[in-house]
Amino acid sequence: MRVVVPFAAEQPKTRLSSVLSPDERRTFARAMLDDVLAVVHDAGHDPVVLATAPFESDSTGNEILRDTPVVVDDRPLSLAVNSVLSETDVPVAVVMSDLPLATRESLQRLTAVDSEIVIAPGRGGGTNALVVRHADFRVDYHGVSYRDHLHVARDVGASVETVDSFRLATDVDEPTDLVEVLLHSDGDTTQWLVDAGFDLDSTGGRVGVRRD
Amino acid sequence: MRVVVPFAAEQPKTRLSSVLSPDERRTFARAMLDDVLAVVHDAGHDPVVLATAPFESDSTGNEILRDTPVVVDDRPLSLAVNSVLSETDVPVAVVMSDLPLATRESLQRLTAVDSEIVIAPGRGGGTNALVVRHADFRVDYHGVSYRDHLHVARDVGASVETVDSFRLATDVDEPTDLVEVLLHSDGDTTQWLVDAGFDLDSTGGRVGVRRD
Numbered sequence: 001m002r003v004v005v006p007f008a009a010e011q012p013k014t015r016l017s018s019v020l021s022p023d024e025r026r027t028f029a030r031a032m033l034d035d036v037l038a039v040v041h042d043a044g045h046d047p048v049v050l051a052t053a054p055f056e057s058d059s060t061g062n063e064i065l066r067d068t069p070v071v072v073d074d075r076p077l078s079l080a081v082n083s084v085l086s087e088t089d090v091p092v093a094v095v096m097s098d099l100p101l102a103t104r105e106s107l108q109r110l111t112a113v114d115s116e117i118v119i120a121p122g123r124g125g126g127t128n129a130l131v132v133r134h135a136d137f138r139v140d141y142h143g144v145s146y147r148d149h150l151h152v153a154r155d156v157g158a159s160v161e162t163v164d165s166f167r168l169a170t171d172v173d174e175p176t177d178l179v180e181v182l183l184h185s186d187g188d189t190t191q192w193l194v195d196a197g198f199d200l201d202s203t204g205g206r207v208g209v210r211r212d
Numbered sequence: 213m214r215v216v217v218p219f220a221a222e223q224p225k226t227r228l229s230s231v232l233s234p235d236e237r238r239t240f241a242r243a244m245l246d247d248v249l250a251v252v253h254d255a256g257h258d259p260v261v262l263a264t265a266p267f268e269s270d271s272t273g274n275e276i277l278r279d280t281p282v283v284v285d286d287r288p289l290s291l292a293v294n295s296v297l298s299e300t301d302v303p304v305a306v307v308m309s310d311l312p313l314a315t316r317e318s319l320q321r322l323t324a325v326d327s328e329i330v331i332a333p334g335r336g337g338g339t340n341a342l343v344v345r346h347a348d349f350r351v352d353y354h355g356v357s358y359r360d361h362l363h364v365a366r367d368v369g370a371s372v373e374t375v376d377s378f379r380l381a382t383d384v385d386e387p388t389d390l391v392e393v394l395l396h397s398d399g400d401t402t403q404w405l406v407d408a409g410f411d412l413d414s415t416g417g418r419v420g421v422r423r424d
Binding site: 109125126143146147164166167176206 | 315317318321336337359381418
């Protein structure tokens with residue numbers, strides 16, 4: 001299956017600015033992209049990166065990323081994704097690039113559901129991963145997109161199901177999300193965090209991260 | 213399967229104090245308990261409530277709760293749960309009472325895994341649900357309990373697996389967690405929130421809740 005992976009190449013992950021510099025946020029976002037592309041590949045699918053701007057795709061030496069087509073579209077996310085959906089035969093999936101907890105198994109659970117629209121919700125009402133098997137479906141990532149996508153599916157007469165996955169629900173936006181990466185992932189993203197000096201901090205009441 | 217549901221009967225959910233009064237937090241916690249007990253029952257299991265103090269079990273008229281045995285133990289959570297584990301034949305499960313997104317399906321996915329220890333991690337390194345099929349396993353909910361429970365399982369020679377469920381990972385502790393209840397649940401807890409005037413608020417950058 002064709003899997004579109006949107007990627008904000010410029011100024012990614014601003015909500016991590018309290019713990020990462022702009023340069024660090026760029027390389028961290030790239031590590032997450034690498035992990036997601038590797039998992040999409042492992043699951044037997046064909047990824048294509050949908051980037052907001054050109055970016056150096058061979059700087060890390062990552063072979064999967066080097067061999068992955070990159071489409072550049074600087075329009076807002078929903079417009080860019082809908083442009084791809086209108087030009088691509090279904091089935092097609094849209095998987096966000098900030099899901100370092102994604103695994104082959106969780107992605108296969110998503111694609112195995114036999115419904116015209118399959119949604120893996122993110123925390124806070126987002127849509128972290130999506131399978132589209134209906135030609136008229138279009139995305140709208142603004143606001144409570146999970147709920148909106150259920151409505152869109154019904155409006156176009158498409159069957160819809162939701163996948164219950166913590167791994168796919170965990171997009172990494174804020175410092176507390178780094179806890180989940182350190183605990184539940186072992187890819188490039190985790191290695192990047194460990195190399196940058198991050199570790200779990202359970203000295204307070206809640207588990208957080210600290211940096212050396 | 214015997215399913216132990218720990219319940220803090222006094223001063224529950226203090227991290228919701230910015231949006232709920234002490235009395236509201238008690239009735240809200242009871243609504244979550246009712247939902248969890250109903251789901252345990254629906255999944256074909258026998259719940260027992262492990263409460264920190266006696267509480268009125270028939271005030272809501274909820275039949276499942278009225279028929280559920282309540283064990284009172286005012287010791288810290290881990291001690292109380294381990295006391296039950298030491299007195300109960302395996303298999304036994306421990307499912308937290310603040311999981312209003314839990315469904316029969318998610319609970320059945322947990323209990324269907326054929327491993328001596330099965331863990332559904334919560335966000336932030338917690339252990340939201342647990343199946344124990346090894347007589348020597350004991351819990352320790354302090355700190356990063358998910359990681360600690362993996363270690364305990366290995367120390368006693370028990371096989372261990374993790375269940376990937378957003379529904380079981382979502383314990384309700386903070387105001388932002390109410391978003392998930394309003395979006396993904398339709399039980400007593402959701403009805404309680406709607407009756408109390410809560411609704412989704414997507415006017416800002418992130419989805420939150422507002423109260424009339």
